[in-house]
Amino acid sequence: MAHMDVIVLGGGTMGLAAAWELAKRGKRALVLEQFALVHDRGAHSGHTRIFRHAYAEGADYIPLVLRADHLWQDLEAQTRTKVLHRVGGLDMAAPGYGHARRARESATQHHLDFQWLTPADVRRTWPMIHIPDDWEAGFGAGAGFLDVEPALRALIQCAQHGGVELLAQTPATAWGASAHGVWVSAGGQRYEAEALIVTAGAWAGRMLQQLGLPLTIQRKVLWWFAVENPALYTPERFPVFITDSACGEIYGFPMYQDPGIKIANHAGGDTTDPDHVNRTVRDDEKQDVVSLTPWFFEGVTSHVLRSQTCLYARTPDGHFILDRHPEWPQVIIGAGFSGHGFKFTPAIGEHLVSLALDSTVQSHRLFRLDRLTR
Ligand SMILES: Cc1cc2nc3c(=O)[nH]c(=O)nc-3n(C[C@H](O)[C@H](O)[C@H](O)COP(=O)(O)OP(=O)(O)OC[C@H]3O[C@@H](n4cnc5c(N)ncnc54)[C@H](O)[C@@H]3O)c2cc1C
Structure with a gap:
């Protein structure tokens, strides 16, 4: 060669x-x-990934995500392939949890469009979301998901x-x-x-x-849960979301291609060896996710339609x-x-x-x- x-x-x-x-x-x-x-x-x-600009993990990521946004659009144009679905993204945090506020701070620093909403605003726009009155919330209209x-x-x-x-x-x-x-x-x-x-x-x-x-290599599980009224959770009506609370950093997507709504926890996960990952998922592993989702989202059940493992490589x-x-x-x-x-x-x-x-x-x-x- x-x-x-x-x-x-x-x-x-x-x-x-x-x-x-x-x-x-x-x-x-x-x-x-x-x-x-x-x-x-x-x-x-696991099919989809959240895309967002307001970045709780640090405002220094924003130039990188703006560049990525531009390049994803180039890739779509060059290949005539839809990759980025801008369904909007909601950041929601319980009292004492900072993800939504940190996202807002990063957006302010970079003059990004990130709407700060009251819980009543959230419930009015997305009636399937039962966010409590003492939570915080912000919405990025340019956020959404990537089709992997x-x-x-x-x-x-x-x-x-x-x-x-x-x-x-x-x-x-x-x-x-x-x-x-x-x-x-x-x-x-x-x-x-x-x-x-x-x-x-x-x-x-x-x-x-x-x-x-x-x-640290972590085994993560993605869950697809059955919903009672799928019409509420289509990409036209439901955004991607991240919640920050005692349940963890539970995030999810509208229903897209697969049956059910995909939800997972960014926090936690067992340490594993990438060559010997236990790909069998036990039903009781969903505990952290279902401690939030059935009461937070209208008609999202704890019935698992599908699950999949994936690996994080985490730095300290x-x-x-x-x-x-x-x-x-x-x-x-x-x-x-x-x-x-x-x-x-x-x-x-x-x-x-x-x-x-x-x-x-x-x-x-x-x-x-x-x-x-x-
Ligand atoms: C459950 C889950 C949910 C996530 N959600 C999001 C999200 O919503 N938004 C977001 O932005 N990011 C998300 N991520 C993170 C994102 O998917 C990863 O950061 C990204 O895919 C990492 O890419 P990578 O190239 O490092 O790893 P990979 O895509 O795994 O690529 C590494 C490649 O190297 C190959 N390789 C390794 N060793 C060798 C070798 N010796 N010889 C040849 N090939 C080798 C592997 O086979 C593999 O294909 C998520 C990740 C997971 C697991």
């Missing part, structure tokens, strides 16, 4: 976004993926169209770097390039073992790692997306490629590796 400009190790969410960016820049690039392109064993299973599989397939299409080679079922077993470049062993072959981007998701710690990345502070390897600057790390990375995908791909190709580009301090290893 020809010497490459860049090898991407891990062709999941962020690796495919990097592939699209490499294609745009006309680079000779190779993506190595251990499973199929688009699968349910990493971080992108079409989004990733669109990235694949654009990457391949631009000449990037994507090798599925090709696990990378080792890599190394020298003053002359990088090499990767995968599927019995040795590949060489100028630079390497490691986007290995839950396996990042293993592929970067010498760095001792402080990543919940912020991403987007940085150069401390020893080998031509090795770029995109990891630790801590359960909230999908909305940023194309902007992260763009940034990882900039780090790989331009030595003057630096990451925002929030995403630097040395904040975790110092």
Whole structure:
């Protein structure tokens, strides 16, 4: 195989976004993926992901999400694929819980449209939501959800169209770097390039073992619950939502393609080994979610129609790692997306490629590796 400009190790969410960016820049690039392109064993299973601009996790994410918004629209236009469904997004918090307020603060800093609502306003607009009078709420009209599989397939299409080679079922077993470049062993072959981007998701710690990345791999469960009146929960009538309360950070989506309404808890989750995940879901695991949903949402039952596991790779502070390897600057790390990375995908791909190709580009301090290893 020809010497490459860049090898991407891990062709999941962020690796495919990097592939699209490499294609745009006309680079000779190779993506190595251990499973199929688009699968349910990493971080992108479960069909949909929340997209929102007002960002409780930190106002510093907002430029990145605005860039991602623009790039998702480009991807939609280039592939004629609907990816982003702007159904609006509600942030709701019980007394003493700060998610909604922090989202509002971030929106204020960046002059974003984020409507602060009274619980009565919420109940008037969405009568199926029984938000108590002492809760706080904010609404972002430009928020909504991303349809994961079409989004990733669109990235694949654009990457391949631009000449990037994507090798599925090709696990990378080792890599190394020298003053002359990088090499990767995968599927019995040795590949060489100028630079390497490691986007290995839950396996990042293993592929970067010498760095001792402080990543916790968590098994998360997504639930689809039966609803008594599905007409109330269509994307035309019901937004994506996040609630912050003693029950956890329970979030969910309107009914879309699958029967039932998809709901999950961002908080908690058992630590797991990504190669030995227990994919069997017990009914009693839904306890945290159903402590909220049946009383909070009209006619949402505790009857599970479907469930699915998915993996978080959490950093101790919940912020991403987007940085150069401390020893080998031509090795770029995109990891630790801590359960909230999908909305940023194309902007992260763009940034990882900039780090790989331009030595003057630096990451925002929030995403630097040395904040975790110092
Ligand atoms: C339940 C759940 C709900 C979520 N909800 C949201 C949400 O609402 N909004 C949001 O913005 N984000 C959300 N996220 C987070 C988002 O989905 C992730 O941050 C994102 O998918 C992480 O992408 P990744 O590329 O790191 O991981 P992945 O998509 O898993 O990609 C990593 C890839 O690397 C491959 N790989 C690993 N090791 C090797 C190797 N040695 N050789 C070759 N290939 C390898 C893996 O097979 C995998 O395909 C959610 C995540 C989960 C699990």
